[in-house]
Amino acid sequence: MSKVLDAKVMAVLPVAPETYYMELEAPEIARLAVPGQFVHVRCSNSQDPLLRRPISIHMVSRPKGILALLFRVVGKGTELLAQKQIGDVINVMGPLGRGFTLPLPGSRVAVAAGGIGAAPLVFLVQELANMKCQVTVYLGARDKKNLLCDGQFVQMGAEVVIATDDGSLGFKGTVPEMMRRHNDWRRTAMTYVCGPKGMMKEISAMLAEADVPGEVTLEEHMGCGVGACLSCTVKIAHHGQITNKRVCADGPVFPSWQVVWD
Ligand SMILES: Cc1cc2nc3c(=O)[nH]c(=O)nc-3n(C[C@H](O)[C@H](O)[C@H](O)COP(=O)(O)OP(=O)(O)OC[C@H]3O[C@@H](n4cnc5c(N)ncnc54)[C@H](O)[C@@H]3O)c2cc1C
Numbered sequence: 001m002s003k004v005l006d007a008k009v010m011a012v013l014p015v016a017p018e019t020y021y022m023e024l025e026a027p028e029i030a031r032l033a034v035p036g037q038f039v040h041v042r043c044s045n046s047q048d049p050l051l052r053r054p055i056s057i058h059m060v061s062r063p064k065g066i067l068a069l070l071f072r073v074v075g076k077g078t079e080l081l082a083q084k085q086i087g088d089v090i091n092v093m094g095p096l097g098r099g100f101t102l103p104l105p106g107s108r109v110a111v112a113a114g115g116i117g118a119a120p121l122v123f124l125v126q127e128l129a130n131m132k133c134q135v136t137v138y139l140g141a142r143d144k145k146n147l148l149c150d151g152q153f154v155q156m157g158a159e160v161v162i163a164t165d166d167g168s169l170g171f172k173g174t175v176p177e178m179m180r181r182h183n184d185w186r187r188t189a190m191t192y193v194c195g196p197k198g199m200m201k202e203i204s205a206m207l208a209e210a211d212v213p214g215e216v217t218l219e220e221h222m223g224c225g226v227g228a229c230l231s232c233t234v235k236i237a238h239h240g241q242i243t244n245k246r247v248c249a250d251g252p253v254f255p256s257w258q259v260v261w262d
């Protein structure tokens with residue numbers, strides 16, 4: 001059950017280059033949301049841009065009725081969002097989509113995050129920590145300045161292993177390259193992945209080879225956000241058949257072994 005409501009901006013601040021953290025007062029959405037879901041945000045009060053923009057649910061505080069987003073400015077919609085001030089009102093639809101499958105309490109799990117892909121995984125790790133799971137986060141970014149959410153993951157009790165493309169912090173290289181040097185993820189009940197498509201594709205292949213179940217969060221351009229316009233379809237292999245699935249309604253989270261990558 002999703003809601004459409006006017007949410008008051010309670011906080012908005014830059015946290016990394018072109019990256020903003022925003023808190024919205026949206027108690028109904030915070031109450032219903034589960035990790036992996038997203039909200040569809042109207043970034044402007046005018047007709048430009050006309051379409052809402054999908055942004056993952058980064059965190060919720062149910063007692064305070066707060067919904068937190070973490071987003072990177074890449075175009076007009078996200079730029080307008082970054083310019084919002086405390087007290088402004090934003091129309092938000094959500095929570096939308098299908099979230100992550102949670103493991104049994106106490107399980108050992110891995111989380112692989114690249115760049116802004118860390119955004120939805122903070123809510124997930126918060127939930128996993130509540131379930132007393134043992135969590136290792138493989139966290140990557142272009143460089144140290146662009147590394148996101150490392151402090152939050154540590155605070156939630158996760159082990160955090162860092163990779164940066166330029167070696168300015170942690171392992172020098174990509175998240176999949178770093179994971180190849182670690183064995184912990186091979187013994188997990190589930191590995192959750194969110195990041196650039198190339199990274200998710202590579203890790204999905206590694207998980208399949210190691211026979212580890214995984215879930216990935218897919219991103220596609222969206223229209224309606226609720227399953228009606230079919231603008232967000234991806235190819236999913238299921239029981240030997242390839243079918244079109246809608247990222248907004250059937251995902252954004254999909255089993256890693258079912259995704260047919262371009
Ligand atoms: C389910 C879901 C969750 C998301 N969660 C987050 C999040 O938590 N934080 C965040 O920063 N971003 C997230 N995104 C991406 C975000 O929706 C886009 O960056 C945003 O819509 C861009 O809007 P814009 O008007 O700023 O840019 P536009 O002008 O629309 O586009 C700018 C550039 O970004 C590309 N782009 C735009 N949207 C997408 C998309 N959906 N997939 C791939 N490329 C795209 C365009 O091709 C173009 O090159 C998510 C996307 C989806 C589908």
Ligand code: FES
Nearest residue numbers: 223225229230248
């Ligand atoms: S955005 Fe319309 S069906 Fe997914």
